[in-house]
Amino acid sequence: MSGFRANLRVVGQLGRRSIRQTFRRPQLAAPLVVFPTILLAIQTAGAGRAVDLPQFPEVNGFLDFMLAGAMMQACMLAGNTGAIALALDIEMGFDDRLLAAPVSRYSLLLGRLMGTAVMGLLIAAWFIVIGLIFGVEFQSGILGVAWIFGCVATTAVAFGAIAASIALRTGKASVVQGLFPLIFVVLFLSTAFFPDNLMLQPAASIAKYNPLSFVVDGMREPIISGFSGSHTLRALVSMAGLLLIGFTLSTFALKSRLKRG
Amino acid sequence: MSASSISASLPVIRSLVGRSMNELFRVPGAAIPGVLAPTIFFLGLTAVFGNLALLPGFEADKYQSFIIPVSLMQGAAFTGAATGVNLARDIEQGWFDRLLASPAPRPVILAGLVYSASLRALIPGSVVICVGLAIGVRWPGFLGLLVATVMIMGLAATAATWGATLAFKFKTQSAAPLMQAGTLLAVLTTTAYAPLPLLTGWLKVVATYNPLTQVLEAVRQGFVGDVSWADTWPGLVALIGIWVFFTFLALRGMRKMTA
Amino acid sequence: MPAIETHDLEREFEGSVKAVDGVDLAVQAGEIYGFLGPNGAGKTTTVRILTTLLQPTGGRAIVAGHDVATDPGSVRRAIGVALQEAALDPLMTGRELLDLQATLHGIPSSKRTALSIDLLERVGLTEAADRQVGTYSGGMRRRIDLASALVHAPEVLFLDEPTTGLDPVSRQAIWNEVERLNDEGTTVFLTTQYLEEADQLADRVGIISSGKIVAEGTPAELKSQVGSPHLEIAVEGGTEAAVSAEEALGEFGKILPPKDGRLQVEIAGGAGDISPVVRALDERGIAVASLELVRPTLDDVFVDKTGEHLEGSTTDPEPE
Ligand SMILES: Nc1ncnc2c1ncn2[C@@H]1O[C@H](COP(=O)(O)OP(=O)(O)O)[C@@H](O)[C@H]1O
Numbered sequence: 001m002s003g004f005r006a007n008l009r010v011v012g013q014l015g016r017r018s019i020r021q022t023f024r025r026p027q028l029a030a031p032l033v034v035f036p037t038i039l040l041a042i043q044t045a046g047a048g049r050a051v052d053l054p055q056f057p058e059v060n061g062f063l064d065f066m067l068a069g070a071m072m073q074a075c076m077l078a079g080n081t082g083a084i085a086l087a088l089d090i091e092m093g094f095d096d097r098l099l100a101a102p103v104s105r106y107s108l109l110l111g112r113l114m115g116t117a118v119m120g121l122l123i124a125a126w127f128i129v130i131g132l133i134f135g136v137e138f139q140s141g142i143l144g145v146a147w148i149f150g151c152v153a154t155t156a157v158a159f160g161a162i163a164a165s166i167a168l169r170t171g172k173a174s175v176v177q178g179l180f181p182l183i184f185v186v187l188f189l190s191t192a193f194f195p196d197n198l199m200l201q202p203a204a205s206i207a208k209y210n211p212l213s214f215v216v217d218g219m220r221e222p223i224i225s226g227f228s229g230s231h232t233l234r235a236l237v238s239m240a241g242l243l244l245i246g247f248t249l250s251t252f253a254l255k256s257r258l259k260r261g
Numbered sequence: 262m263s264a265s266s267i268s269a270s271l272p273v274i275r276s277l278v279g280r281s282m283n284e285l286f287r288v289p290g291a292a293i294p295g296v297l298a299p300t301i302f303f304l305g306l307t308a309v310f311g312n313l314a315l316l317p318g319f320e321a322d323k324y325q326s327f328i329i330p331v332s333l334m335q336g337a338a339f340t341g342a343a344t345g346v347n348l349a350r351d352i353e354q355g356w357f358d359r360l361l362a363s364p365a366p367r368p369v370i371l372a373g374l375v376y377s378a379s380l381r382a383l384i385p386g387s388v389v390i391c392v393g394l395a396i397g398v399r400w401p402g403f404l405g406l407l408v409a410t411v412m413i414m415g416l417a418a419t420a421a422t423w424g425a426t427l428a429f430k431f432k433t434q435s436a437a438p439l440m441q442a443g444t445l446l447a448v449l450t451t452t453a454y455a456p457l458p459l460l461t462g463w464l465k466v467v468a469t470y471n472p473l474t475q476v477l478e479a480v481r482q483g484f485v486g487d488v489s490w491a492d493t494w495p496g497l498v499a500l501i502g503i504w505v506f507f508t509f510l511a512l513r514g515m516r517k518m519t520a
Numbered sequence: 521m522p523a524i525e526t527h528d529l530e531r532e533f534e535g536s537v538k539a540v541d542g543v544d545l546a547v548q549a550g551e552i553y554g555f556l557g558p559n560g561a562g563k564t565t566t567v568r569i570l571t572t573l574l575q576p577t578g579g580r581a582i583v584a585g586h587d588v589a590t591d592p593g594s595v596r597r598a599i600g601v602a603l604q605e606a607a608l609d610p611l612m613t614g615r616e617l618l619d620l621q622a623t624l625h626g627i628p629s630s631k632r633t634a635l636s637i638d639l640l641e642r643v644g645l646t647e648a649a650d651r652q653v654g655t656y657s658g659g660m661r662r663r664i665d666l667a668s669a670l671v672h673a674p675e676v677l678f679l680d681e682p683t684t685g686l687d688p689v690s691r692q693a694i695w696n697e698v699e700r701l702n703d704e705g706t707t708v709f710l711t712t713q714y715l716e717e718a719d720q721l722a723d724r725v726g727i728i729s730s731g732k733i734v735a736e737g738t739p740a741e742l743k744s745q746v747g748s749p750h751l752e753i754a755v756e757g758g759t760e761a762a763v764s765a766e767e768a769l770g771e772f773g774k775i776l777p778p779k780d781g782r783l784q785v786e787i788a789g790g791a792g793d794i795s796p797v798v799r800a801l802d803e804r805g806i807a808v809a810s811l812e813l814v815r816p817t818l819d820d821v822f823v824d825k826t827g828e829h830l831e832g833s834t835t836d837p838e839p840e
């Protein structure tokens with residue numbers, strides 16, 4: 001068990017390092033929060049009249065609807081940024097030092113993902129505070145807020161793991177950086193910014209079955225209307241699926257990197 | 262400037278533009294992000310907010326015709342900001358000292374940067390227009406296209422002077438998010454998503470006074486209706502005004518580099 | 521009129537760091553002036569002031585007859601600059617760089633092509649001319665950078681640590697080129713951390729430490745200030761042999777106090793005096809155990825003036 005404890009300590013330390021790193025490189029950290037916040041502010045005020053459209057879900061305001069999408073966007077960016085840092089570590093040979101140390105190889109990955117989870121929590125806190133300041137009514141109260149924290153951290157880790165698998169496979173920060181546009185493609189093809197019944201085809205149909213939509217809808221529900229069993233369950237299953245995919249991909253990627261030496 | 266000094270400046274501008282083009286054509290894939298971002302936003306915003314066109318008070322019958330000028334401007338602004346980022350890198354790595362130590366006049370050096378941004382902006386611009394026409398954007402007419410092209414090149418130049426101002430001030434690529442966020446904010450806090458009467462809250466106020474609203478409306482006119490001088494000159498005046506302002510700041514910043 | 525003249529030149533940075541602190545220079549036209557000093561001494565700051573990249577916060581600097589503060593344009597037209605970190609664009613080819621540099625100096629396009637060909641040949645980069653600079657070795661980068669500083673045949677050439685980090689062969693190539701340029705009449709202001717470079721290349725050397733010039737003169741003058749060349753000789757046999765040897769050596773120059781049991785004698789003629797000394801000892805039947813010609817170095821001068829050794833004053837630079 002002491003080996004396990006030692007590994008845990010390493011994961012903790014690497015996690016702290018990755019958080020410190022994020023704050024020391026403001027050019028990496030700032031876009032995470034700044035861009036989703038700018039987009040949230042502008043889309044809320046720019047497309048705010050959308051709530052007047054027939055068939056728009058019953059909401060207190062457009063911001064209430066948009067908040068979940070902004071958080072989703074930010075935590076995907078956070079996952080990707082963590083992976084960029086991992087790729088930079090690989091480029092600079094830092095990971096070799098870690099891999100040569102007598103600790104579990106997975107601590108390299110887990111430490112990074114722990115940092116991403118913490119980033120996710122900070123992101124959730126930031127947007128919840130913004131929501132509270134600008135009059136969002138969290139229908140499910142504290143329980144809903146706790147659920148949102150959990151969702152954002154989990155999703156950040158899941159996307160962090162998927163992006164990390166690419167970092168581990170390629171070892172190139174520029175490749176991971178190239179995923180940014182893809183993040184927006186996936187977001188636009190989900191219900192992150194608009195209800196699927198009001199989107200144009202073919203995006204509407206894709207959004208209907210995009211697992212990301214399930215997660216966003218699950219996060220949105222306690223804000224705009226209160227928990228309903230089915231959406232919550234769908235979100236849970238989707239997050240579990242994303243986590244499973246992320247960990248499987250990154251584990252295999254780590255193994256093949258170790259094999260290559 | 263006399264005629265002879267202008268003719269002496271042209272080769273310098275051409276050389277600097279040529280160097281800036283190397284970045285696009287000699288680095289595989291370098292042109293992709295600048296093209297991809299506005300294209301994805303154009304398609305994405307159309308897919309997501311397309312039904313806003315159903316709201317009463319919308320001038321365009323199709324949202325893609327309404328939103329395409331935003332993506333054109335976003336592509337141009339992004340290109341201009343990227344010019345600033347590249348300049349910051351050149352300063353950081355010492356390359357810019359080569360220009361500063363040369364007898365080339367400072368405004369000519371700035372002109373080389375700015376003009377390369379104008380030219381580079383044509384790349385995302387053409388792609389977005391082609392994609393737009395493919396998904397049913399209204400044909401703006403040659404006049405409308407001409408006005409849009411002039412505005413987009415002007416906006417890229419203006420964004421480049423903004424980026425250059427920050428590059429001379431901070432002298433590090435870390436200022437990149439500031440350059441990009443600044444241009445994104447400026448372009449989007451306009452009538453980007455909806456006509457002025459349909460905007461809500463603070464954005465309605467900001468968009469009313471943001472000079473880029475005039476530029477946007479000038480680019481937009483051909484896509485949503487007829488082109489008129491009355492819808493064109495305010496955009497031109499706004500662009501020239503901002504451009505002069507940041508050119509002044511950038512030149513002052515460049516002079517301070519050697520202080 | 522000197523090619524470079526400064527009076528009480530000063531540059532203070534924020535946090536009141538005086539990087540250059542009262543430097544007086546008078547570099548004559550046609551000279552190679554070596555500015556020798558350790559890391560952080562103020563060499564680059566001085567060069568940046570003289571090349572109009574930085575304004576002095578005190579004093580005056582005249583380069584090629586123009587004041588750097590009031591007439592920077594004229595200074596820029598007269599000087600060539602190769603800065604410390606060869607600032608090159610990895611995506612440009614060598615030829616393109618020369619073409620750009622020529623354009624910046626207003627050289628008409630009709631002359632640019634031939635000029636590039638000449639300069640590339642001159643620095644031995646004809647074959648690599650159309651390769652991107654990113655593929656060049658360290659030595660090639662310095663050479664293309666040097667060539668780019670020469671497009672307008674400058675009166676005064678500034679080289680900031682042109683050979684730092686280079687291997688001996690590349691370094692020699694740069695030295696040869698600098699000497700050739702100087703033979704053609706170019707004034708060269710060169711900074712270095714390597715005493716060997718200053719010693720071999722410079723007509724006159726200024727030693728800078730903490731922003732101040734602590735010694736100046738020809739390498740020979742500077743070294744003679746701290747001592748003269750002498751022989752250190754260990755002889756076999758006892759005291760008798762030593763006394764006899766001292767007598768013999770006295771004819772060649774002043775006897776210095778012995779060091780670690782070895783005799784020391786100043787010799788005026790340098791290496792040329794060695795064989796007569798050996799012969800004289802031989803004639804007296806004295807067997808020489810070891811013999812070494814010791815010359816004072818610029819490092820000794822630096823130690824004498826500052827109490828510290830020059831960093832990086834080793835003969836072999838670190839490989840890149
Ligand atoms: N831009 C600057 N701001 C503050 N201090 C500086 C700056 N440039 C140089 N210095 C300081 O001035 C001193 C001299 O630096 P420099 O001229 O680069 O020395 P050298 O070229 O001899 O190694 C150093 O202490 C350095 O830290």
Ligand SMILES: [Mg+2]
Nearest residue numbers: 563564565604
């Ligand atoms: Mg230096």
